[in-house]
Amino acid sequence: MTVSSPPVKLEKPPQNYLNWAFGIKSWLLTTDHKRIAILYLITVTLFFALGGLAASLVRFELITPQGDLMSADNYNKSFTLHGMLMVFFFLIPGIPAVMGNFLIPLMIGAKDLAFPRLNLASWYVFMVGGLFTMTVIVVGGVDTGWTFYTPYSSTYSNGAVILAALGIFAAGFASIFTAINFVVTIHKMRAPGLTWFRLPLFVWAHYATSIIILLGTPVLAITILMVGIERMFKIGIFDPALGGDPLLFQHLFWFYSHPAVYIMVLPSMGVISELITAFTRRRIFGYKAIALSSLAIALLGFLVWGHHMFVSGQSVYAGLVFSAITFMVAIPSAIKVFNWTATLFKGTISFTTPMLYALGFIGLFTIGGLTGLFLGAAAVDVHVTDTYFVVAHFHYVMVGATIMAYMGAIHFWWPKITGKLYNEGWGISSAIIIFVGFNLTFMPQFIMGYLGMPRRYYAYPDEFQIYHIASSAGAAILAFGYVLPLFYLLYSLFFGPKAGDNPWNAKGLEWTTASPPPHENFEETPIVTEEAYAYPVPQKAEVTSGA
Amino acid sequence: MAHNQPSVVAPYFRDIDQQREANTLGMWVFLATEVMFFGGLFMAYTVYFFNYPDAFHEGSRELNLILASINTFVLLTSSLTMALAVRSAQTDNRKWLIIFLIATIVLGLVFLGLKGVEYGEKFQHHLVPGPHFEWDGSFFYEVQLFFGLYFATTGLHALHMIIGVGVLTYFVFKAFRGHFTSVSYDPVEMVGLYWHFVDIAWVFIFPLYYLIDRTIQ
Numbered sequence: 001m002t003v004s005s006p007p008v009k010l011e012k013p014p015q016n017y018l019n020w021a022f023g024i025k026s027w028l029l030t031t032d033h034k035r036i037a038i039l040y041l042i043t044v045t046l047f048f049a050l051g052g053l054a055a056s057l058v059r060f061e062l063i064t065p066q067g068d069l070m071s072a073d074n075y076n077k078s079f080t081l082h083g084m085l086m087v088f089f090f091l092i093p094g095i096p097a098v099m100g101n102f103l104i105p106l107m108i109g110a111k112d113l114a115f116p117r118l119n120l121a122s123w124y125v126f127m128v129g130g131l132f133t134m135t136v137i138v139v140g141g142v143d144t145g146w147t148f149y150t151p152y153s154s155t156y157s158n159g160a161v162i163l164a165a166l167g168i169f170a171a172g173f174a175s176i177f178t179a180i181n182f183v184v185t186i187h188k189m190r191a192p193g194l195t196w197f198r199l200p201l202f203v204w205a206h207y208a209t210s211i212i213i214l215l216g217t218p219v220l221a222i223t224i225l226m227v228g229i230e231r232m233f234k235i236g237i238f239d240p241a242l243g244g245d246p247l248l249f250q251h252l253f254w255f256y257s258h259p260a261v262y263i264m265v266l267p268s269m270g271v272i273s274e275l276i277t278a279f280t281r282r283r284i285f286g287y288k289a290i291a292l293s294s295l296a297i298a299l300l301g302f303l304v305w306g307h308h309m310f311v312s313g314q315s316v317y318a319g320l321v322f323s324a325i326t327f328m329v330a331i332p333s334a335i336k337v338f339n340w341t342a343t344l345f346k347g348t349i350s351f352t353t354p355m356l357y358a359l360g361f362i363g364l365f366t367i368g369g370l371t372g373l374f375l376g377a378a379a380v381d382v383h384v385t386d387t388y389f390v391v392a393h394f395h396y397v398m399v400g401a402t403i404m405a406y407m408g409a410i411h412f413w414w415p416k417i418t419g420k421l422y423n424e425g426w427g428i429s430s431a432i433i434i435f436v437g438f439n440l441t442f443m444p445q446f447i448m449g450y451l452g453m454p455r456r457y458y459a460y461p462d463e464f465q466i467y468h469i470a471s472s473a474g475a476a477i478l479a480f481g482y483v484l485p486l487f488y489l490l491y492s493l494f495f496g497p498k499a500g501d502n503p504w505n506a507k508g509l510e511w512t513t514a515s516p517p518p519h520e521n522f523e524e525t526p527i528v529t530e531e532a533y534a535y536p537v538p539q540k541a542e543v544t545s546g547a
Numbered sequence: 548m549a550h551n552q553p554s555v556v557a558p559y560f561r562d563i564d565q566q567r568e569a570n571t572l573g574m575w576v577f578l579a580t581e582v583m584f585f586g587g588l589f590m591a592y593t594v595y596f597f598n599y600p601d602a603f604h605e606g607s608r609e610l611n612l613i614l615a616s617i618n619t620f621v622l623l624t625s626s627l628t629m630a631l632a633v634r635s636a637q638t639d640n641r642k643w644l645i646i647f648l649i650a651t652i653v654l655g656l657v658f659l660g661l662k663g664v665e666y667g668e669k670f671q672h673h674l675v676p677g678p679h680f681e682w683d684g685s686f687f688y689e690v691q692l693f694f695g696l697y698f699a700t701t702g703l704h705a706l707h708m709i710i711g712v713g714v715l716t717y718f719v720f721k722a723f724r725g726h727f728t729s730v731s732y733d734p735v736e737m738v739g740l741y742w743h744f745v746d747i748a749w750v751f752i753f754p755l756y757y758l759i760d761r762t763i764q
């Protein structure tokens with residue numbers, strides 16, 4: 001089913017951000033937030049493909065109980081590369097640097113972000129980080145896991161650790177640049193009439209995300225720097241043999257890396273609020289609760305890092321407090337899920353591709369969130385620490401939820417970004433394939449993890465093989481699901497029908513301008529007079545054109 | 548003047564007030580990340596200070612209090628000249644803007660020079676962590692850790708100073724060409740905020756590393 005575009009005015013100016021200037025230089029030196037978003041889209045997709053390749057090596061190795069495909073060392077390097085690329089080069093920049101970059105100025109009626117050159121610098125710094133990481137692969141890889149625990153990373157692992165650390169350092173600063181831009185833009189560049197509580201929830205979510213990036217990432221950066229100093233000068237900052245404390249590394253690392261989960265998930269939640277309102281054609285239930293719960297997640301998220309360290313030897317009392325706050329952080333997340341569900345309730349739902357992803361998100365995020373409560377309970381955590389249960393949990397939250405939202409966002413705003421419509425049939429099929437593949441990959445991991453299969457092992461007892469085979473089969477389906485959109489989206493770019501300004505009949509300033517938007521976003525600055533998601537209240541017999 | 552105005556405001560801002568507010572907020576947000584950046588090192592300092600108080604006291608006694616005190620005075624004075632430079636830009640006083648910018652640069656360079664002398668002393672006394680580190684008393688590793696943190700923290704601070712001096716030098720040239728007026732002074736104000744931050748960071752570094760053991764014999 002293709003959504004027919006409503007008749008639009010034909011005197012629409014043909015010039016848009018894509019044909020505004022031509023040539024490689026006009027892209028590499030652009031300060032247009034929309035073009036930078038495209039640059040990010042391309043690079044992030046490449047990193048995702050590489051990270052996926054590393055993951056498939058891991059899943060191939062695990063089909064048989066023996067370590068037969070590769071050596072233990074290479075296996076360690078594969079999952080480290082997979083984690084590094086996916087976390088720092090896909091999940092963290094994914095939605096903010098691509099969708100946020102493209103949409104925030106459009107959603108708030110601004111001509112660009114506050115610091116366009118800083119925005120471009122962000123992409124270049126990101127590329128430098130990527131270059132370092134690519135070099136790591138060439139010189140032999142690192143085997144520390146994406147967590148870089150000391151003293152392993154600082155004393156025993158090979159020299160590429162410094163290079164890998166520099167890559168993450170650079171990627172971190174790229175995200176800081178983006179976050180500075182978002183905070184300032186959202187504060188200072190909203191269109192007249194666009195008050196805080198009229199902002200789309202996507203913008204609220206990115207505001208909260210930016211705060212986390214700004215307060216968390218510098219701590220990761222300095223921690224990485226200290227590991228580098230320790231390696232180069234043999235000062236035992238984290239090495240117990242030299243008087244250092246390896247737990248300090250874990251504290252500093254998780255002070256960033258737990259909130260980093262929210263860097264991935266909060267923008268996703270913002271996307272979901274947009275998708276659900278557009279395809280139920282309703283005002284969102286509990287707007288303020290959702291908006292403020294983003295901030296609550298951002299703040300509480302900084303107080304729970306110790307739940308990664310229940311078995312590390314930290315104080316029992318610290319463990320108790322961290323456990324209690326971990327339960328508390330579930331509340332704002334649940335507020336969102338309940339509000340989305342309430343919005344769906346008795347709504348006129350159209351099951352389009354983006355909406356399927358949104359519904360998939362709610363399912364996967366709920367599973368991931370609830371199993372997170374298992375892990376937040378210190379006693380249960382002791383049993384399943386460093387097993388596949390943890391692996392499954394964080395894949396549901398970080399990957400399942402974030403990728404569902406990312407794909408949903410790409411599909412929903414594809415007509416706006418490119419001006420073209422993709423084929424709904426293909427879109428729906430790939431959404432279903434991804435959902436099925438994802439669950440088949442990670443559901444068995446919950447079971448084998450609970451039964452005692454430890455993570456990061458390349459060989460395992462025979463009794464776990466059935467789960468590993470199921471998981472690898474799921475991964476193959478998942479990979480197929482990821483490849484499909486690449487084809488039909490690219491196809492639509494050249495042969496897809498014209499989208500028109502607002503193919504979904506959705507609310508939001510980004511839909512009031514042309515598709516693709518002109519270079520300066522709006523011909524004149526819009527003036528906002530209504531709430532976000534001001535869909536007609538469903539009292540009268542309503543006839544919706546979008547469904 | 549009316550002809551000059553449009554070139555001062557970037558096309559994506561509504562007016563100069565919006566631009567100035569955005570720049571100011573951007574700088575403050577950036578400084579917040581800087582606080583967290585230095586915060587990691589202060590965190591490490593705090594943990595190891597409480598783990599190894601005796602070693603830290605002994606290490607601290609090796610630092611050159613006189614040079615650091617002079618440096619503190621120099622840096623605080625440079626904050627004054629920086630503030631006066633901003634004031635001069637706001638009041639369209641190009642001559643004094645240039646003088647105060649240069650004064651700030653000179654004071655910054657004095658600070659870095661004295662810091663270099665201090666580092667040189669540490670090299671001579673084999674107090675630089677690494678294979679050449681020597682320590683006769685007890686707590687070999689702990690004292691080395693103290694010096695490791697000392698070099699990391701003051702080194703990072705000095706790096707910030709160098710960047711600041713670089714930007715200020717660039718601004719001297721821009722000031723000569725009349726880039727900064729009472730309308731377009733905010734770049735000077737922004738680098739001023741940065742400079743004050745670097746100054747404040749030193750106000751914390753100085754007592755934590757130099758003054759912790761000066762009351763005990």
Ligand SMILES: [Cu+2]
Nearest residue numbers: 258305307308
């Ligand atoms: Cu966590």
